[in-house]
Amino acid sequence: MNVLIVGCGRVGARLAIRLSRSNDHVDVIDISREAFVRLGPNFDGHTYQGSGLDGELLCRAGVQQADVVIAVTGGDNRNLTIAQLVKHRFNVKRSIARLHDPVRAAKFRELGVETLCTTTVLEGLLELYVKNGEFPDLPGEMSVFGDDSALED
């Protein structure tokens, strides 16, 4: 699968590393070159510095060959705009926008944008944790307790 991730913050970088481990081809865009440090030295995808709203940069990053574009920049509106842009202008089949605002996440899902809301996920997990003192079993390598493997040499 060809994956294009826009936004190389903690979520974007960790997701890029995870997906590229499972044989997906992953490229990453971020406005700041320093952000790519989070990918570590072993990341084998390409990195592109610039705005995820820049059509030329998206083309260079191979948006037309992407099976999925994942917008995980720091801004809800930017993620929504990128997800809609790649779908309408570059005919990308699937685009996903990470949102913090639950209202925008719900309303833009109604409009056909694949949105995921960090707030509703965390609030649900926190409620379980507070009430039960523990979490239900999570699938795969998912963890709610963090991960310090990035420090390893």
Next chain:
Amino acid sequence: MAYAIITGGGKIGYYLARSLINNDYEVLILEKEPGTYRLLASDLGDVVMQGDGCDPLVLKNAGIRRADLVVAATGDDSDNLITCQIAAHVFGRTRIVARVNNPDNEELFETLGIKERVNGTSAILNLVGQKVGRSNVLLLGDIARSNIEAMEVIVGEDSPFAGARLGEVKFPKNTLVISVLRNGDATVPTADTVFEVGDVLVMLIPRELEAALREFIV
């Protein structure tokens, strides 16, 4: 009294608010930056509210449901797009105007149904293009809610119009010359008007014929 909500209290939001107030609108500017908000509030008072104009809850509290006009006027195209989409699809507003900062984003706004747009960058680029003499054809702007645009055409020495009678010129179909500016005076042309070098024609033309007109003139 008609109610207008403007998101973004920069220069455009500020002057637009003042102009709408002078035209008897009730106006509310939403500005999220505390510094800009305080500056605006000290000038305009209650007309300004601190808040993010992209946040549906903020818009709801600003009374968007009774707004007759929503103008997304921030310097960020993503923010403006999302405000417009929320105004249209969440709150059912129909008079929505977007400021588009980057000309490349026009197409996306159009595709997503944001039909009324103001693009300062394109307008300035177009004017600068004219000033530096690249073109005798200048786009003045779109006529709102139509496929018509207003153009300004300068009759140059090599122009096919120079010395020609309006009735004889084969303009692209549905093109209308509404005014001829000569020596600072504007006149409404008739079929017998003869164009002179230096005349400026103000024309209305269907948008899809703009390219044909430019070709015709060059």
